[in-house]
Amino acid sequence: MVKRVTIVDVARRAGVSTTAVSKVLREAYGTSPQMRSRVRAAIDELGYRPSAAARALRGRTYTIGVMLPDVRNPFFADVLDGAADHLAGSEYQLFMASSCDDEESEARVADAMIDRSMDGVILIAPISARSRLEHVARTVPTVVIGRHGNSGAYDTVADDDFGGAGLVVTHLVGLGHRAIAHIEHAETDPVRLAEMPNAVRADGYRHAMRTHGLPEDVVSTSYTREGGYLGTRALLARQRPPTAIFAGADVVALGVLDALAEAGLSAPGDFSVAGYDNIAFASFGPISLTTVDQDGHRIGATAARLLLDRIADPARPTTQVRLSPKLVVRHSTAGAAE
Amino acid sequence: MVKRVTIVDVARRAGVSTTAVSKVLREAYGTSPQMRSRVRAAIDELGYRPSAAARALRGRTYTIGVMLPDVRNPFFADVLDGAADHLAGSEYQLFMASSCDDEESEARVADAMIDRSMDGVILIAPISARSRLEHVARTVPTVVIGRHGNSGAYDTVADDDFGGAGLVVTHLVGLGHRAIAHIEHAETDPVRLAEMPNAVRADGYRHAMRTHGLPEDVVSTSYTREGGYLGTRALLARQRPPTAIFAGADVVALGVLDALAEAGLSAPGDFSVAGYDNIAFASFGPISLTTVDQDGHRIGATAARLLLDRIADPARPTTQVRLSPKLVVRHSTAGAAE
DNA sequence: GTGAAAGCGCTAACAG
DNA sequence: CTGTTAGCGCTTTCAC
Numbered sequence: 001m002v003k004r005v006t007i008v009d010v011a012r013r014a015g016v017s018t019t020a021v022s023k024v025l026r027e028a029y030g031t032s033p034q035m036r037s038r039v040r041a042a043i044d045e046l047g048y049r050p051s052a053a054a055r056a057l058r059g060r061t062y063t064i065g066v067m068l069p070d071v072r073n074p075f076f077a078d079v080l081d082g083a084a085d086h087l088a089g090s091e092y093q094l095f096m097a098s099s100c101d102d103e104e105s106e107a108r109v110a111d112a113m114i115d116r117s118m119d120g121v122i123l124i125a126p127i128s129a130r131s132r133l134e135h136v137a138r139t140v141p142t143v144v145i146g147r148h149g150n151s152g153a154y155d156t157v158a159d160d161d162f163g164g165a166g167l168v169v170t171h172l173v174g175l176g177h178r179a180i181a182h183i184e185h186a187e188t189d190p191v192r193l194a195e196m197p198n199a200v201r202a203d204g205y206r207h208a209m210r211t212h213g214l215p216e217d218v219v220s221t222s223y224t225r226e227g228g229y230l231g232t233r234a235l236l237a238r239q240r241p242p243t244a245i246f247a248g249a250d251v252v253a254l255g256v257l258d259a260l261a262e263a264g265l266s267a268p269g270d271f272s273v274a275g276y277d278n279i280a281f282a283s284f285g286p287i288s289l290t291t292v293d294q295d296g297h298r299i300g301a302t303a304a305r306l307l308l309d310r311i312a313d314p315a316r317p318t319t320q321v322r323l324s325p326k327l328v329v330r331h332s333t334a335g336a337a338e
Numbered sequence: 339m340v341k342r343v344t345i346v347d348v349a350r351r352a353g354v355s356t357t358a359v360s361k362v363l364r365e366a367y368g369t370s371p372q373m374r375s376r377v378r379a380a381i382d383e384l385g386y387r388p389s390a391a392a393r394a395l396r397g398r399t400y401t402i403g404v405m406l407p408d409v410r411n412p413f414f415a416d417v418l419d420g421a422a423d424h425l426a427g428s429e430y431q432l433f434m435a436s437s438c439d440d441e442e443s444e445a446r447v448a449d450a451m452i453d454r455s456m457d458g459v460i461l462i463a464p465i466s467a468r469s470r471l472e473h474v475a476r477t478v479p480t481v482v483i484g485r486h487g488n489s490g491a492y493d494t495v496a497d498d499d500f501g502g503a504g505l506v507v508t509h510l511v512g513l514g515h516r517a518i519a520h521i522e523h524a525e526t527d528p529v530r531l532a533e534m535p536n537a538v539r540a541d542g543y544r545h546a547m548r549t550h551g552l553p554e555d556v557v558s559t560s561y562t563r564e565g566g567y568l569g570t571r572a573l574l575a576r577q578r579p580p581t582a583i584f585a586g587a588d589v590v591a592l593g594v595l596d597a598l599a600e601a602g603l604s605a606p607g608d609f610s611v612a613g614y615d616n617i618a619f620a621s622f623g624p625i626s627l628t629t630v631d632q633d634g635h636r637i638g639a640t641a642a643r644l645l646l647d648r649i650a651d652p653a654r655p656t657t658q659v660r661l662s663p664k665l666v667v668r669h670s671t672a673g674a675a676e
Numbered sequence: 677g678t679g680a681a682a683g684c685g686c687t688a689a690c691a692g
Numbered sequence: 693c694t695g696t697t698a699g700c701g702c703t704t705t706c707a708c
Contacts, residue, residue: 056391261623392685
């Protein structure tokens, strides 16, 4: 293995001290123009890049960690893109790690980021207890995406899931549907019931249904394709199935369509189906899913911005950003059969 | 921000030297049972975790970097799962970073991993020049996934893309098709033509067509949904379109189906369509795509195994693992119309 | 404006 | 078996 070029090599080549090189590197105060150019020249000639690992011990690592719950959910790709775009051109590098939908693995991932002295972390839709998130946030600048509770320890960026669910219900009611079922991600923990996007969407659904004077009809499974499949099977087994199904996430809606196809049914002919997230596949011709776009790109970019601000000033008061979603009407929803 | 517990705190608490703590941590030679238990107790009481950042300067970081070209391609999720599963239980933590389909961003990502003293890197389907890959491999233990050339500097894990393409052609020929088009990812660089999976698949297609005495019919676009869409539009515009379309990747096949749907056509009624990768959506009811499964999970697990072996012994000779793909027949392919 | 020196948390020689 | 000591590559006082 090749030996790395270090700051000492650069200093020797430029005929200056390592301190000087360090200052030029960080554009710190106290360097003359001619020293800067000599150091820069030496850096280029030698192909020097500072060791982030060594920097970690004293200063920054220029590393930001993103914890995401599920590599497969394409919605998170949009969030990542947004964060990456915001960070492009800066010295920061994004690294992601996925957790496995349980608190222990979330803790392991967050600890791993802390142990590696990352300068900041973005946690996407974490399920961990509030106290745990605050513990992380007290150790490293933290932005939480998706959770609705506000904390004095971390900034948050979330979609208005309550309003977004309302958009879907209103759309379906406008099409003449009255029996509208909602497939949600089962949740029992009281804090998560108040803070997790899935729970807030379910609340928004319930509220909207009540507002329209319609009966609530919630099926609890999980935010996966299988959850949608199982939920739909349960609905189809009823004597009087609903006429419309609002899946809490697009991946769930895919499972709904799976189950319908298996039963020889389709959307919107037999059932209207709507999702949430506007993942790339939602626009896929044969699916053409009506859904809610929560602009993952903007969410990611906002999270990156808040994080850089907090890294710059860890003491600044926390912010909660809530972005407004918009309904994307496609072909999976249509007027209710008489 | 809270101050971290360090090895000094643990040593003081346990009444031993930091060397002793370090040895216990690494299960190194030269510690008595009673010392081990005292140190372990102190670690637990204090909630100590070693700083990977500090370790980086002397020993390992227990960090493995995975560079992937596209977060959106669900096939890579399988590879990641495989690698993560193999690493579960070990001290290693996986971090991923995505590049942007150009050599410069690949270099930036690989350098970022090197700068952070990662113990090893897994590069998924990199497009960089061979010399660049070997440069990386001389700096850090490296496993390359997807590339076919073999190198003395890095291990490789690849699917038998040549054979896999043959499976598809043989399947379609067996169904009675004779006009079979292939949509590939355009490639001009000579090394990539020999090493990249897309190019090898195209070769396998050509070879299989020749073997069956059929005319080659290749459309060059890109391995994206849009590439499939555009390629299909071109095919449909012909006087005599083919009867079957073999897309070089499942995402491409989705674009094919997009274009067909737009033209009021469908698979397998009007055209047989096959893909490659067996991404999760390929099994989605309304799509039900015939495709080739290259077992991403096993590819990822194998890569992780090779990487750990190389980290343990950087001098060992390199290995090239080639995994056999298998055809998954679903409903998007059917007998050719007479 | 510049550089010598100390030290971040850990590991690895080397004595004892 | 155990502890002392010297760094790893960088940043940061603090003299000059």
